[in-house]
Amino acid sequence: MAKFVFRSGEDRKFYVGWQGLAHSDNNPVVVLEGESVLGNATTTELKQGKEFKLADGGVLKVQLVRKFLIVEMIEVYLNGQKLKCNEVVITNGVEVE
Numbered sequence: 001m002a003k004f005v006f007r008s009g010e011d012r013k014f015y016v017g018w019q020g021l022a023h024s025d026n027n028p029v030v031v032l033e034g035e036s037v038l039g040n041a042t043t044t045e046l047k048q049g050k051e052f053k054l055a056d057g058g059v060l061k062v063q064l065v066r067k068f069l070i071v072e073m074i075e076v077y078l079n080g081q082k083l084k085c086n087e088v089v090i091t092n093g094v095e096v097e
Contacts, residue, residue, distance in 0.1 A: 005087040006076045014083065016062055016074050029074075031062055046074070 003017035015032040028040040031052055038052040041062060049063035061077040076083045 003089045004074055004085050005089065006083040007086050008078050008081075008083055012078070014060060014076060014078075016076060029062070031060070033060070 003015050006014045006016065008014075013034055016029055017032075018027055018029050028042050029046060030040045031038045033054065038054070038060065039050075041050040043064065046062060046064035049061055052060045052062070054060055058079045063075050063077075064072050065075050067073050074085075076085075
């Protein structure tokens, strides 16, 4: 599983991840806040940007953005503020940093 970790200044942690090597419409992205699953999104939905409502009334937006000719990046926004990716974890039974 590939998992990207995004943190807000409020010490909130959000995860965006998927099984296998790549996300697709058949292998959707899962979005979590801490241990709670907020939902999932297909690649098609991510290209448009998908919003998830948070328990506190806030909105988390996850979007797949093309940065270079063939490179696509996941961007995450909390109430309109872009969050930085602080960590990438790839697991295959064992976590690797």
